[in-house]
Amino acid sequence: MNATKLLDAFSKVDQDLLAEADTFRQAPRALPRLRYALIAASLALLIALIPITVMIANRTAPPPPVTNPPVTDAPLPNTHLSITDIPGAEAIDSDTLPNHFSGFNYHPGPNLHPIDKSAHQWATTVRENYATSEGTVENIQSILIQDGELYYHITQFSLNVQTHYFNTNGKDTVSLINVTLYKKNSNYFTVQNPYVITEGHSIYYDMGLYAEEYPTGLCVYESAKNHTVTIQGITYDLSEYADYYLVAYMQRRVMSSTNPYANEFGFGSRAGFFIKCFTDTDHERCNQRDR
Amino acid sequence: MTDQAILVLFNERNEDAIVESRKKYGDYCYAIAYRILQSREDAEECLNDTLLRAWNHIPPDCPNKLSAYLATIIRRLSLDCYRREQSQKRKADAVTVALHELEAILVHPDDLIQQIEERETARLLNQFLKNLPTKERSLLILRYFHLLTVAEIAKRCQMKENTVYAVLARTLKKLRIFLEKENRI
Numbered sequence: 001m002n003a004t005k006l007l008d009a010f011s012k013v014d015q016d017l018l019a020e021a022d023t024f025r026q027a028p029r030a031l032p033r034l035r036y037a038l039i040a041a042s043l044a045l046l047i048a049l050i051p052i053t054v055m056i057a058n059r060t061a062p063p064p065p066v067t068n069p070p071v072t073d074a075p076l077p078n079t080h081l082s083i084t085d086i087p088g089a090e091a092i093d094s095d096t097l098p099n100h101f102s103g104f105n106y107h108p109g110p111n112l113h114p115i116d117k118s119a120h121q122w123a124t125t126v127r128e129n130y131a132t133s134e135g136t137v138e139n140i141q142s143i144l145i146q147d148g149e150l151y152y153h154i155t156q157f158s159l160n161v162q163t164h165y166f167n168t169n170g171k172d173t174v175s176l177i178n179v180t181l182y183k184k185n186s187n188y189f190t191v192q193n194p195y196v197i198t199e200g201h202s203i204y205y206d207m208g209l210y211a212e213e214y215p216t217g218l219c220v221y222e223s224a225k226n227h228t229v230t231i232q233g234i235t236y237d238l239s240e241y242a243d244y245y246l247v248a249y250m251q252r253r254v255m256s257s258t259n260p261y262a263n264e265f266g267f268g269s270r271a272g273f274f275i276k277c278f279t280d281t282d283h284e285r286c287n288q289r290d291r
Numbered sequence: 292m293t294d295q296a297i298l299v300l301f302n303e304r305n306e307d308a309i310v311e312s313r314k315k316y317g318d319y320c321y322a323i324a325y326r327i328l329q330s331r332e333d334a335e336e337c338l339n340d341t342l343l344r345a346w347n348h349i350p351p352d353c354p355n356k357l358s359a360y361l362a363t364i365i366r367r368l369s370l371d372c373y374r375r376e377q378s379q380k381r382k383a384d385a386v387t388v389a390l391h392e393l394e395a396i397l398v399h400p401d402d403l404i405q406q407i408e409e410r411e412t413a414r415l416l417n418q419f420l421k422n423l424p425t426k427e428r429s430l431l432i433l434r435y436f437h438l439l440t441v442a443e444i445a446k447r448c449q450m451k452e453n454t455v456y457a458v459l460a461r462t463l464k465k466l467r468i469f470l471e472k473e474n475r476i
Binding site: 001005006007008009011012013014015016017018019020021022024025026200 | 354355356357358360362363366367370408409410411412415416417420421425426428430432433435436437447448449450467470475476
């Protein structure tokens with residue numbers, strides 16, 4: 001066959017196909033919309049810069065006091081108890097957790113009360129719009145436990161994020177995130193306190209990337225509604241492993257000079273700890289107090 | 292006037308069918324011919340021949356898409372005209388022209404084989420096209436049936452020229468692989 005014959009063969013193309021080609025028009029390109037989105041994102045970024053600048057400037061100032069939930073009339077035996085100091089506290093055995101929860105990576109600081117094996121780090125990978133990030137929580141520097149309730153007093157918190165998107169890989173550590181302590185009750189997990197880090201709370205630029213706070217909605221959905229969390233493709237019933245768990249969630253946008261389209265994709269990482277610290281007796285004590 | 296109404300005129304042997312066809316699809320068909328022939332006179336002649344051929348073939352032909360039907364006819368006629376002229380330019384001596392004229396009335400066994408091959412090629416091409424996504428198929432037809440330039444296709448389909456180039460290159464590669472599998476090349 002030569003080109004002439006092939007060209008001739010086009011004369012015998014099915015007429016329906018010809019009619020289709022006659023009316024073919026490319027669907028409107030998404031590019032204009034992406035441009036608008038980019039402009040909107042840029043404006044939002046500019047607006048966000050103002051408080052960020054103030055925040056960075058204020059970082060040297062003393063941290064605002066952490067707002068804990070109101071403490072009841074019972075005197076606090078110790079504002080800096082470790083879990084193991086609480087009578088009846090049950091330290092969870094890491095062997096009872098699935099392997100995926102291993103990798104305990106707690107780094108105690110000089111003034112810390114280690115939570116030891118009662119907390120177990122977990123991390124999830126979120127895949128969204130061609131971008132993947134994987135994060136782990138590290139560097140919780142203090143813990144505050146008050147009379148049957150558990151609070152974290154977090155002075156520093158970081159989430160290491162490994163990003164994979166298109167042809168570029170970047171590694172970047174982002175500090176701050178929205179941290180939420182969840183408490184399990186008989187039926188569901190509740191969001192006890194959106195516990196936003198105060199000291200060390202920052203959003204900063206690095207490698208042309210920026211991070212932004214993001215509500216913990218996804219976590220609430222996964223845990224409170226479904227009572228489960230999916231880690232590495234396996235879904236676990238949280239109630240089997242924890243009374244509390246701490247969740248950090250972050251969403252970021254990628255600004256990459258090598259791939260302008262990466263601007264369009266936000267993706268997030270979540271990481272947290274499972275905490276198993278109270279026996280049923282302790283729960284009952286808490287319930288009585290609450291009543 | 293709708294295609295159906297024009298076809299009714301053809302079927303009734305009403306010569307207004309020619310007038311209405313020319314009114315509705317004259318420019319469309321003329322453009323196809325002109326792209327091949329690059330000559331106003333020749334394109335106009337092919338358009339007339341096309342309408343005449345349609346008149347002679349409808350009925351019994353009953354095309355679903357009158358535009359596509361006329362486009363197919365005028366493309367063939369234009370390509371024939373183009374080759375005839377090229378041939379005459381190359382071989383302008385009286386003998387060759389005489390032979391060419393005589394060949395036109397003879398059916399040689401080789402011609403039969405050639406006709407069968409052409410039919411088979413057309414069948415394969417249609418099969419290939421039908422399995423393509425709409426975009427690739429349409430761009431290929433616009434380029435190699437209508438012989439539009441890449442710039443014209445891009446403007447018409449509201450695409451970037453580079454995109455059209457890329458899609459066409461990709462589709463031609465697929466076509467080559469397909470024809471290889473079918474032992475046509």
